[in-house]
Amino acid sequence: MNPVLLPLFPVVPLLAAAATVLLRQTAFNRLLTVGVPLLSAAGGVGMLLAHRTEPVVAHHIGGFAAGIAIPLVSDTFSALMITVTSLTTAATMIFLATTGEDRYRFVPALALMLLAGVNGALLTGDLFNLFVFIEVMLLPSYALIAVTGTWRRLGAGRLFVLVSLLTSTLLLMGVAMLYAAAGTVNLAALAGRASEDPWTGFGVALVLLALAIKAGVVPVHTWLPRAYPATSAGVMALFSALHTKVALYAIYRIYATAYGGEAPWWPLLVVAVALTMVVGAYSTFGESVIRRALAFQMVTGVGHILLGLALFTQVGIAAGIFYMVHHIVVIGALLLSSGAVEHTYGSGRYDRLRGLIRRDPWVAAVFALGLFSLVGLPPSSGFFGKVGLVQASAATDVPWQQWTYITLIIVASLGSLVALQRLWVAVFFGPDLDTYRPDSPRTGRGPRTELPPQVRVTGRLLAPGATLLVVSLAMFVGAGIVVPLTVDAAAALLDPTGYSQAVLP
């Protein structure tokens, strides 16, 4: 595997974004917006195969000496994340093409720039460069949140921009403090230094706090369930698969590398994880719109993913990474399917939808399996995600931790189960639907009219979400393929010497 190829992950989507602006042909744009993410996913799979023989690949941009150059580093964890995020992006872009949202000016270019930022943030080994790539990821998002969705998007767009910008400034201040204390922002050079020097530890903690806001950890999560559902389902699927998960990836990577063990403020992490799991699950009760309920499910998912970091054992981190992969796929599947329902019937509200199980049995099937996966029931990837976390919790040495974590997982799952049953009963059971709001190309949704019997969620609209759900089912059947990858990734996080040696030979 030639390390010179690594910069192609951010560069190719950026060039493709420029191409979509220059050549405004719908067919050409669609080819690029679907093809480039698929290419990136194929590259991710290629990296995963290459990492079997060569665990870490590092490239120094511009050929500068190691330690001065900005490094791009790939190991099993980042390759796995690139594969999953790119696949979800491809499915989302197909959905946006089906609903026609990709015909809005600049949407293809913005989506490809977002992908470039995500790939860069997943690969970079330099904290200031991480800030830059996160900005590359956020700037197109500010525009995307403003072009699609309902009239609420304008207010929510402000909220999203203000929170993201405040967080980015906090991240920048953290990087500044880190540079002042440690004299470097190269992650490999920082390995283990945060636990030796308290000022370095403070800088790293500030960076992690900023990333926690971006990820949506309770108590700094409130912006997420307000901002995301205001945009359209397709764009929300894009955001949920990319933004919060890149922040979570960075939290895993920086925490594990910089502290090289448990941080001094580890009890705070445990409290935040516990709150995130439970508050997210029980807040779902308060929502009566499908995508708002799913937004709170994203919050509880963040808690489950970070539980792996709180455990900080190989089994625990592997279970956390598996849960992250599962969560990206399943939330993507559910958001795209709810987007198909919203696009067809003109609403995602519980009180404006009913009896869909007779009208659209396939949508019901996708939803049922997706909700099973969120709660953690077989036959879906969520089952192994939760079993992995429970097993990892049981494997710790401290009895109070075992009991606390397992109780938290069960309490959160029960909350999600009952809250999502409410969603299911409201949307799929009950008498037949008789009115709807047809899609209107100019104003988004037309006036409420009587529902003709031939109106159904079309197969083309459902296909992207259903495909992602099949990936989730495949992760249940083929867990034997994914689990070794997460175990490898966890081992590399726990022992960053391989990472450091590849970056600073």
Added chain:
Amino acid sequence: MFLPVTIGVLVTGAVYLMMQRSMVRIVFGFALLSHAANLMLLAAGVSYWRGEPLGGYGSPADQADPLPQAFVLTAIVIALAVTVFMLALAVIGHDDDTKRMPDTGEVHDR
């Protein structure tokens, strides 16, 4: 001494302005906050005047640390782009406030 005091004053002003309801004031608040962050980045290097960090031009011991300067340059560009976008949002909001929704032709309904 001047640098920490300046950063403190900038952050105080930024927090005050960001607590306001009007979008334009919030944008001004963010401008102040990003200046504070930039000064913090500069303070991470050596804050007093030193030689130009150019290769083959004086000894490295007399030269300034180029990294914080590169950081600040990047951060300024990003802050400028976001400020312009936020000002655009303030204009679209028309009333400079979220009380009234702009007329986009859409039905104001969930």
